[in-house]
Amino acid sequence: MNNPILVTGAGKRVGFHIASRLKQDGYEVLAHYRTETDDVQKLKQLDIQTIQADLQDTASIMEFIDKLQQFSPAYRGIVHNASAFTPTADDLVEAAEQYQHFFTIHMLAPFLINQALSKLLKGPGNDPADIIHITDINVENPTPRFDIYGTTxxxxxxxxxVSAKKLAPQIKVNSVAPGPVLFTESHTQEARQKMLSETPLAREGGAEPVYLAIKSLLENPFITGATIPVDGGRRLSKA
Known part of the structure; x- marks a missing residue:
């Protein structure tokens, strides 16, 4: 068996698409999920290995890392897709809890997993292995209503x-920054239309362009520390 690529947050939406398309293109995949969903069952039907973990705190992350180390002696790469996305709470106590949760998912878990698995990451042949972070164009053009999401x-x-510097030359580390690829239930019809009006390509991108960006990074051995925006140009908007 080839060394697997770990995809976190693969139980639905973009993460599910990434995991299933990697498998379709011949990669071995280990798909992480938090909650059992119909899409998790579909992953299993595609003969994709799955692993459950709720990355809610340091202890649960370390338990997950232990499972990963036992699952395989080597990994081809990691795609950090696990995410939390809700507007910032108005109540300060709720906002503080939200900030801790988003920090744990978006920052602490990737940091600890990268550190723990760095010695297990093996690229193809003499090429480096890959770590790919799924960020957001909010990093470059933040939305005040989602400031906790954006800052984490x-x-x-x-x-x-920093990881691109720290883990070179054995591992290359890059980001893919999606924009309006798949709307969520929190997006009203008015919000959707506004976002599309601010997007030069004027449409919802879908999950496939995100996967194509990931695939391009996996296949190019000489890119590290880069971000590929997959946003239809929306980061260019002043809104």
Whole structure:
């Protein structure tokens, strides 16, 4: 068996698409999920190995890392897709709890997993292995209503840059920054139309362009510390 690529947050939406497309393109995949979903069952039907973990605190992250170390002696790469996305709470106590949760998912978990698995990451042949962080164009063009989300994703972006320096030359570390690829239930019809009006390509991108950006990074052995925006140009908007 080839060394697997770990995809976190693969139980639905973009993460599910990434895991299934990697498998389709011949990669071995270990798909992490938090909650059992219909998409998790679909991953299993595609003969994709799955692993459950709720990355809610340091202890649970370390338990997950222990499972990963037992699952395989080597990994081809990691795609950090696990994410939390809600508007910032108005109540300060709720906002503080939200900040801690988003920090844990977006920053602490990737940092600890990268550190723990760095010695297990093996690229193809003489090429480096890959770590890919899924950030957001909010890093470059923040939305005030989602400031906790945006600032913790910005921390993940910075982790990309420092890790690219720290883990070279054995591992290359890059980011993919999606924009309006898949709307969520929190987006009203008015919000969707506004976002699309601010997007030069004027449409919802879908999950496939995110996967294509990931694939391009996996296949290019000479890119590290870079971010590929997958946003239809929305980061260029002043809004």
């Amino acid at each position: 994703k910005a921390g993940l972006h910075n982790l990309t840059l």
